[in-house]
Amino acid sequence: MKASQFFISTQKEAPADADIISQKLMLRAGMIKKLAAGIYNYMPMGLRSIRKVEAIIREEMNAAGATELLMPVIQPAELWQESGRWDKYGPELMRIKDRHDRDFIVQPTSEEVITDIARQELRSYRQLPQNWYHIQTKFRDERRPRFGVMRGREFTMKDAYSFDRNTEGALKTYDAMFAAYLRIFGRLGLQFRAVAADTGSIGGDRSHEFQVIADAGEDLLVYNPETDYAANIELAEALPLSAERAAPAEELTLTLTPGTGRCSELADYLKLPLSRTIKSLIFATEAEGKLTGIWLLMLRGDHELNEIKAGKLPGFGDGFRMATEAEIIDHFGCKPGFLGPIKTVKPVHVIADRTVANMSDFVVGANQEDYHYTGVNWGRDLPEPELVADLRNIVAGDPAPDGKGVVAIQRGIEVGHVFYLGTKYSKALDATFLDEDGKPKHFEMGCYGIGVTRLLGAAIEQNHDAKGIVWPTAMAPFEVVVCPIGADRSEAVREAAFRLHDELAAAGIDVIIDDRGERPGVMFADWELIGVPYRVTLGDRGLKEGMVEFQHRRDEAATKVALAGIAATVIGRVRADLAA
């Protein structure tokens, strides 16, 4: 490819509204161009990377026995009404009416349509398993689209859906997809981690996220550096920090603690470690709009509530929220800031985090403004908690849930998700097949997504420096750039550069030659911003000695290499990268 025949458009500055490094670099490198909030044009440079990602996904999906099809962007509401998601989905679901006033949606995902296909097409167990995927435009009307392609409204997703006879088969398919995902993200050249994830409202017991490791990630990944254990913090089990309760050593004391509404203020005031204080969080549960209970959740002062875990508490499944100030005053006789489990005005359900349940001589609010109880002990000063549960986010250094050593935590960007669905959708749409015994059974399903466009942003978050993007070879818009210096003045340079370009192209290397006639500084800055992994620079002086300059995007400086061997070197390096 000649740069003069391609469209290259770099910018010195990113627009002011770009809010994350990958977005800034994609805009500056001319990979994307904003059309509307969360809606981007993929410019020629960006599209090349997308196509490479798609090709690798296709190869691995096909190799894993999945079959590609294509479901429409615009889908009829009827199927979404049948599954119940027409009502359950919020305003992220983009709804449209056609000219005949019929309801449609712009698909954010395709469980309904694929299940509709399956219930028509798959009649016998002999046709199973099937695993169908498509790579298609999705739309989610995010309230606040941001982070460029990482949380856009229109995006490209690969979504696969599997249909099996039974749970055993479904889990086998799940494992095959898990393995395919490991290969996909490995081939893309990304540092990533597969973590156990919450199954949310879908149920089932198996779900993994594939997370690209990056400081800008919104997810916290908990892992055991010594074992295979890895989970999203939403799911990672927090063990109690002491095995059992120590005997009480202090007396219960009502203590004046003015202006200490927050645990950190309280610990400072009492000159106690934060880990001796208790946070009392008050929640209300509801079912069908009616209040079903007021709950006091007790966490150690330095710990944070995990809302996913809270949602799984008995009674919380139908809906929960922070209690209102009125509900709090009604039950505790006190405003928030000094609440606690002792002497409430009305009875409340007390749930202690596992760590809290094993504490002694702790400090809780006294339900009187500016007062706390110190020296509090279970059984003696207040009843044992109604329930002991895992309520908190695990933190780095906590004992590992798998029993060996302690956990570490890093940030990640979710780029893939595999999900065992069970019969959620097949039951909702009554999608059955005739099993060997002649009886209709609901399909056991799984779904498997990869955020194609998001992957570009995630890869850049992980791979960039002050000069710009540093693409993994497999995702780069071009693998190699050939930069002739002064080609307008030197036929030797021109000729050698084009010969090298042609030789690399003939070997299947995705190479571009910068024949725009720009100055070396401009050329280098452009390609460093764009992030092409390999650069070969040819100048008159070097060529006289038979030498060219070779530089990987991560190298500090260029290396002199003989012109005679440069093609073989480049081909070898690129192929090694792609085989990795």
Added chain:
Amino acid sequence: MKASQFFISTQKEAPADADIISQKLMLRAGMIKKLAAGIYNYMPMGLRSIRKVEAIIREEMNAAGATELLMPVIQPAELWQESGRWDKYGPELMRIKDRHDRDFIVQPTSEEVITDIARQELRSYRQLPQNWYHIQTKFRDERRPRFGVMRGREFTMKDAYSFDRNTEGALKTYDAMFAAYLRIFGRLGLQFRAVAADTGSIGGDRSHEFQVIADAGEDLLVYNPETDYAANIELAEALPLSAERAAPAEELTLTLTPGTGRCSELADYLKLPLSRTIKSLIFATEAEGKLTGIWLLMLRGDHELNEIKAGKLPGFGDGFRMATEAEIIDHFGCKPGFLGPIKTVKPVHVIADRTVANMSDFVVGANQEDYHYTGVNWGRDLPEPELVADLRNIVAGDPAPDGKGVVAIQRGIEVGHVFYLGTKYSKALDATFLDEDGKPKHFEMGCYGIGVTRLLGAAIEQNHDAKGIVWPTAMAPFEVVVCPIGADRSEAVREAAFRLHDELAAAGIDVIIDDRGERPGVMFADWELIGVPYRVTLGDRGLKEGMVEFQHRRDEAATKVALAGIAATVIGRVRADLAA
């Protein structure tokens, strides 16, 4: 590819609502599956053909210097308001509101967005020309979607847009696209014709449609079998059928012609050829909702009005329609059926078709029920027409517009359109670049579309028989199917079949082996329906003699070929087809 690992789903009968052969065959062959009116799932078999079409389009577009990008499906209304098409487009434009009540559309085409990109990105003449394309999902909310993928609502289109400094450059780009289209449709293996087409409201003077020849086509293509001339009937010039008027031979006579409201009835009644009668068509023109004139258009009784040509008459450009009965009675004093240019109640504008203007002794309505004038002659019995114009559709056998011989007519399905746009959109969106003289100029644009999904339907309309589809090799979901007979009983068959499959696959042939274990009759019927071009059948008896059966989808019967040479034969045939 093993059939057992692919998804094959054929049906004996097409659904009752399928209204055209290509739609029936695509549904029966399991290439598409209806999701809603005009919205189809592309099943694995269909998607393979789409991807092949897309790949050829990409190769030729890139070779012609175009660059691929990707514009969004959902586009903000603002740009469409800026171009004026937000108001001009009817209900085919699918409009949506997002959660913030902002207007968007589901794109039917992308002139606005690409022009918006160009006005931001292309600042200097040095960046020109540019030709950008994408292959993207489109939506047009057709009132009555029909003919399967030929007139669907959601479809895939390749649309390219070019930006040039001046008309000369734009026409050069146009010619390059024209040439690329010839290559694309040629490589796809289709019989097609590039015809001059009407430029409609867009203006400019150059537009060609690429039409796949098929009886089911909605377009009529006029061509000169002896020359290069070819045009859509909408545009094809109809010359006068006699060079000059003969001298009058009859007297003007008011003749009783009861019940002859139609020219055919009149000709029968008077025992005259239809070509002696005149059709009087009454139109009203309007501008800004106000009547601007009543027009009598005179055509020969056996000719048909061409509405596109009528729309270009002076005064018709702002809008025209058939006159109402009230308007007709008001001007002619008579109901439709016996109208004519002689003795109207109020003056009307008389426009004669070129052929009519050269007629003598013709018959027109007398503006009295059941009466006509016979022996009518221009100048003597009525004034010369106010205007002589080309009003009619040319018919087969008419003199060719390019002056040599006569034209023939065939039906076609429009699958591509190249269009010189001029500055229509660049002016509407004020998209300019700085020219060499330092002054801003509007881009000279062109647009170039190919209906990717429609191409599948068109190809099938052209290539099918009683058994099913007959794919051109370049568009076939698979190029070759290997059918082992009794592979479950014979290891020799099994082994030879898989070896052949592997050998073909290794040579880059897109081959599938039917390892489903179906009976030969079922296998053959499936692959004939699906339309795979080449089939190799291996059976125990033939193999004992070292022979297999080879059959092209168009062959009446299979040929015996030595197993030893079959791979080379197949590879040679497929490669020859693809090189054609």
